[in-house]
Amino acid sequence: MDRFRTIIEPFRIHAVEPIRITTREERAAAVEAAGWNLFALHADDVLIDLLTDSGTGAMSRDQWAAIQHGDESYAGSPSWFVFLESVTELWPFRHVIPTHQGRAAERILFSVIGGAGKVIPNNTHFDTTRANVEATGAEAVDLVIAEGRDPAAIHPFKGNVDVAALESLLAARAADVPVVFVTVTNNSGGGQPVSLENLRAVRAVCDRFGVPLFLDACRFAENAWFIKAREPGQADRAIPDIVREMAALADGMTMSAKKDGLANIGGWLATNDDALAEACRNVLILTEGFPTYGGLTGRDLEAIAQGLREVVQDDYLRYRIRSTAYLGEALDAAGVPLVKPFGGHAIYLDARALLPHIPALQYPGQALAVALYVEGGIRGCEIGTVMFGRHPDGTETPASMDLVRLAIPRRTYTQSHIDYVIEVVGAVASRASELRGFRMVEPQPAALRHFTARFEPLS
Numbered sequence: 001m002d003r004f005r006t007i008i009e010p011f012r013i014h015a016v017e018p019i020r021i022t023t024r025e026e027r028a029a030a031v032e033a034a035g036w037n038l039f040a041l042h043a044d045d046v047l048i049d050l051l052t053d054s055g056t057g058a059m060s061r062d063q064w065a066a067i068q069h070g071d072e073s074y075a076g077s078p079s080w081f082v083f084l085e086s087v088t089e090l091w092p093f094r095h096v097i098p099t100h101q102g103r104a105a106e107r108i109l110f111s112v113i114g115g116a117g118k119v120i121p122n123n124t125h126f127d128t129t130r131a132n133v134e135a136t137g138a139e140a141v142d143l144v145i146a147e148g149r150d151p152a153a154i155h156p157f158k159g160n161v162d163v164a165a166l167e168s169l170l171a172a173r174a175a176d177v178p179v180v181f182v183t184v185t186n187n188s189g190g191g192q193p194v195s196l197e198n199l200r201a202v203r204a205v206c207d208r209f210g211v212p213l214f215l216d217a218c219r220f221a222e223n224a225w226f227i228k229a230r231e232p233g234q235a236d237r238a239i240p241d242i243v244r245e246m247a248a249l250a251d252g253m254t255m256s257a258k259k260d261g262l263a264n265i266g267g268w269l270a271t272n273d274d275a276l277a278e279a280c281r282n283v284l285i286l287t288e289g290f291p292t293y294g295g296l297t298g299r300d301l302e303a304i305a306q307g308l309r310e311v312v313q314d315d316y317l318r319y320r321i322r323s324t325a326y327l328g329e330a331l332d333a334a335g336v337p338l339v340k341p342f343g344g345h346a347i348y349l350d351a352r353a354l355l356p357h358i359p360a361l362q363y364p365g366q367a368l369a370v371a372l373y374v375e376g377g378i379r380g381c382e383i384g385t386v387m388f389g390r391h392p393d394g395t396e397t398p399a400s401m402d403l404v405r406l407a408i409p410r411r412t413y414t415q416s417h418i419d420y421v422i423e424v425v426g427a428v429a430s431r432a433s434e435l436r437g438f439r440m441v442e443p444q445p446a447a448l449r450h451f452t453a454r455f456e457p458l459s
């Protein structure tokens with residue numbers, strides 16, 4: 001099969017959703033009405049929606065069939081046990097706490113272990129993770145390796161933690177660090193993987209200082225595929241084995257099943273710590289639901305259980321990683337600046353490099369994302385100064401990178417959709433010097449401002 005270059009999607013289409021074709025004029029009007037915030041668009045006005053890969057994938061025949069088995073008993077539903085068995089097959093933690101999505105797991109965990117004076121290190125905090133840490137008064141510190149902050153640097157595991165930096169943080173402040181987090185793959189750092197070797201080194205440092213290690217495991221299967229493909233000695237291992245080794249190196253995890261759960265909703269928090277689990281379940285009952293369903297229906301639990309069995313299959317992961325790279329390779333050949341190597345779930349355009357005439361505080365990523373929408377109806381997501389530029393004290397500084405993420409929903413778009421995306425990005429890049437920056441309309445939202453802020457184009 002590897003003899004041929006054409007990517008075969010390892011599925012046939014079973015049900016179709018129409019895409020509404022729009023004109024450039026319609027899109028220009030729609031984005032103006034949305035305050036130039038792509039989150040405020042009506043999704044019917046989007047042609048190819050690459051805003052996120054979160055909960056936007058297609059479910060399989062077997063997941064839809066599993067949904068019919070959903071049992072909606074309030075407590076002890078059979079669907080809960082199906083879910084628990086599927087989760088612990090890969091992640092054998094003592095306590096699994098279901099939540100309606102990843103950020104609920106984060107909120108519950110950090111409300112228990114966070115607070116003023118605490119510090120939470122991570123390779124790179126995802127936006128909701130950072131926001132949930134900061135909402136408790138704790139400090140979120142990003143300790144990714146230097147290569148991980150340079151969009152052009154080539155490294156097989158650009159999501160790796162800077163172990164020396166972690167060590168000096170813990171040497172100075174271990175008593176204030178309730179947990180060390182590692183995000184696999186490193187979403188905000190470009191969907192870059194973390195090696196087993198790095199996880200082992202982080203584990204050793206955590207052990208030395210007596211601090212637990214948790215994984216933000218949203219894209220664990222994509223991370224495991226990169227380990228199999230790139231890490232010496234891992235090529236012949238089965239993906240579930242690699243995942244179980246990742247699990248064995250950690251004391252717990254947070255998870256969004258909207259990513260590598262192949263589901264449209266769901267998540268969980270897991271830990272081996274009995275006291276922590278009890279405290280978290282108490283919060284869960286207050287805000288999410290009884291511990292055998294969290295914020296989920298029985299049918300959601302079934303869909304996730306089946307999704308976890310499918311996401312670790314080689315045919316699926318080979319297609320997933322290869323088809324994302326296909327988009328990156330074509331844009332790279334067209335001279336568009338990108339984060340390299342290509343991440344697992346998304347291609348990240350380097351807006352700061354493409355638009356050097358737009359200062360970071362005029363949001364080059366926003367300018368590029370809006371242009372892709374108006375030009376071709378493609379919705380990407382700014383990951384830069386709009387998302388990360390503002391600090392809890394109200395000051396604003398440029399984020400470390402200004403990127404536009406083109407996230408690929410799982411099993412949803414075909415290669416011809418992606419060929420169209422390649423054409424549109426190329427057309428926008430060829431007139432990059434005409435793009436203008438934006439300013440944010442005051443008053444700005446207090447937290448996670450990128451979701452609801454409104455903008456005005458600068459002339």
Ligand SMILES: *Cc1c(COP(=O)(O)O)cnc(C)c1O
Nearest residue numbers: 101102103126128187218256258
């Ligand atoms: C999506 C995501 C989350 C949050 O999960 P939700 O299900 O969107 O709440 C946390 N961390 C990472 C790395 C993510 O990609």
